[in-house]
Amino acid sequence: MSTSSETVPNTSSDTAPSRSTDTGRSTSSGAAAPTTPVRGTRLTLTGASLGRPGAPALDKVDLDVAPGEILTVVGPSGCGKSTLLRTLAGLLAPLAGEIAQDGQPLTGPSADRALVFQEDALLPWRALRANVELPLAIRGVPRARRREQAQAWLERVGLGSQARQLPHRVSGGQRQRVQLARALAGRPRAVLMDEPFGALDAQTRAGMQDLLVEVLQGTGATVVFVTHDVDEALFLGDRVALLGAGGLVAVRDIPRPRDRGAHDDPARVALRRDVLTSLGT
Amino acid sequence: MKRYALRVVSLAAALGLWQALTSLDIDLWLRFSQFPTVTDVARTFAARVSGPDYWTDLTDSLTRILTGFLLAAVLGVATGVLVARSRLAEDLLGPVLEVIRPIPAIALVPVAILLFPSNEQGIVFITCTAAFFPVLVSTRHAVRALTPVWEEAVRTMGGGRWRILGSVVLPGALPGVFGGLSVGIGVSWICVISAEMISGQYGVGYRTWQDYTVVDYPGVFVGMVTIGVLGWLTSTAVELLGRRLTRWLPRSAYVPGARPPRPDRSVTPAAAAPAPTNGTGTGTGTGTGVTRSEEARDEHLV
Incomplete structure (x- = not known):
């Protein structure tokens, strides 16, 4: 099953890297970025029961994530947000029901669906660039091209000059930027983010949100973004899914997504109030 | 600089004390009158170093310990990873290993004599067994203690079993593995010398025992000093390699x-x-050093 789903991004990426590295060379700095449209995937959960065997966290979840959309997921801590994400990544098998990617059942992890973790998931013995090179190495990109692309991604997240530093030498925010670069370098068709900015201070976090929006542009990747911060969810998402005790409570459309000026939009304010009340109860 | 000076002073003080106690023939319950003096030992040492046997002994012992230790390193890491990563391997190998582990390697001399056609292989076998268990145990612990997120990250990049082994398990376990290697090289020396004393031909341990049987005490001390220096050099080499590889x-x-x-x-x-x-x-x-040796002590206890 996995082979059939992997052929699509592979064929598209065979042509993509050359284009991206060309732009990377011609336009020297940060503006250059390996942006080639990769079609996002559709992720579907049907009557899915998620969690560890014997301890289901979410029951009867029906959710359809459209290709290329950004779906944010909010919910009180311990409600199963991470479980949902891990299941979508293929790290956890559903206890019941079905999980599908583009209509085909999802059986395990794949380079198609990158996962960005909250904690330090960078390999501490690899320098920043070597960490970003890892998904490219797994995909079989030749060493020289791998290096160029990883460098281009690091520059894109503003860490071009620290490429040779070890992860513990840079700040938490910088590490998360590297994780973002690492996730996107593999040209996934879906990016699953598990409270990636949860450990950052408010200012760094706002900067990271803007960076995320900018970096995602042109990738076309489907994004599922888990957060406990309602404002972050409403800023980033096209839609927001509310998780409550034991299941999915609601999925709401977000007016004017990724618009910093929209925070006092009456529709947004109303939605924010709704979300907060539903979380409060 | 100051620290090096201090170390030299410490060694010199120990030698000075030895020389004083032996040359003055101190007999205060502990009897130093029969003890060779530092100068006796040094004279014998100089004579031995210029003779041919000393270097044969040295290279023989080094060959034995390096062969045994390298075998133990490879086997120990491989088995440790296998047992830590596979439940089947744990169930199949675990009981056998646990039963063999408490047996002191030197007690395997009869086994070695029965099993191997030559003494040489028997000594390497004993040395290898001695170093194998510390390496195995520390590798197993280190692999089990790996941060799960690292593996999950590589899996969501599409990495398979071998990629995880090469990119996460082995590099991540390296600090722990070197803990085991440090202990292992020490235990290897103990066993190679003992095995040579029992069944060797040539080798520092054999020579030391020979000197003892002919009551050549300065010769015995030359052997002891040689073992001490070689042991120190090899464990320093392991330590430095470990530091270099785990610089991250x-x-x-x-x-x-x-x-x-x-x-x-x-x-x-x-x-x-x-x-x-x-x-x-x-x-x-x-x-x-203390944390290292604490680790070492732990491994001995396990």
Whole structure:
């Protein structure tokens, strides 16, 4: 099953890297970025029961994530947000029901669906660039091209000059930027983010949100973004899914997504109030 | 610099004490009158070094220990990873290993004599068995203690079993593996020397025992000094290699250790100051040593 789903991004990426590295060379700095449209995937959960065997966290979840959309997921801590994400990544098998990617059942992890973790998931013995090179190495990109692309991604997240530093030498925010670069370098068709900015201070976090929006542009990747911060969810998402005790409570459309000026939009304010009340109860 | 001087002073003091006790024929319950003096030993040492047997013994012992130790390193890491990563391997190999582990390697001499056609292979076998278990145990612990997120990250990049082994398990377990290797090289020396004493032909242990049987005490001490120096050199080599390969570790204990001398340096003119400076200096130096040896002690206990 996995082979059939992997052929699509592979064929598209065979042509993509050359284009991206060309732009990377011609336009020297940060503006250059390996942006080639990769079609996002559709992720579907049907009557899915998620969690560890014997301890289901979410029951009867029906959710359809459209290709290329950004779906944010909010919910009180311990409600199963991470479980949902891990299941979508293929790290956890559903206890019941079905999980599908583009209509085909999802059986395990794949380079198609990158996962960005909250904690330090960078390999501490690899320098920043070597960490970003890892998904490219797994995909079989030749060493020289791998290096160029990883460098281009690091520059894109503003860490071009620290490429040779070890992860513990840079700040938490910088590490998360590297994780973002690492996730996107593999040209996934879906990016699953598990409270990636949860450990950052408010200012760094706002900067990271803007960076995320900018970096995602042109990738076309489907994004599922888990957060406990309602404002972050409403800023980033096209839609927001509310998780409550034991299941999915609601999925709401977000007016004017990724618009910093929209925070006092009456529709947004109303939605924010709704979300907060539903979380409060 | 100061720390090196201090180390030399420590060695010189030990030798000085030895020379004083033996040349003055001190007999205070402990009897030093029969003991060879440092100069006796040094004279014998010089004579041996210029003879052919000394170097044959040395290379023989080194060949045995290096072969056994390298075999043990490879087998220990491989088995440790296997047992830690596979439940089937744990169930199949675990009981056998646990039963063999408490047997002192030197007690395997009869087994070695029965199993192997030559003494040489038997000694390597005993050396290897001795180092194998510390390496196995520390590898197993290190692999089990790996941060799960690292593996999950590689899996969501599409990495398979071998990629995880090469990119996560082996590099991540390396600090622990080197803990086991440090213990292993020490145990290897103990066993190679004992095995040579029992069944060897040539080798530092064999020579030392021969000297003892012909009551050549300075010769015995030459053997002991040789073992000490070789052991020190090999364990230093393992230690340095380990530090080099795990340079990525955030050495939090190391940094504050390096700092204290700086404020003290401004005070050095005062005669009293250097002593405490050196005190803290060596203190931190042994500090890392202490954690190592604590690890070592743990491994012995397990």
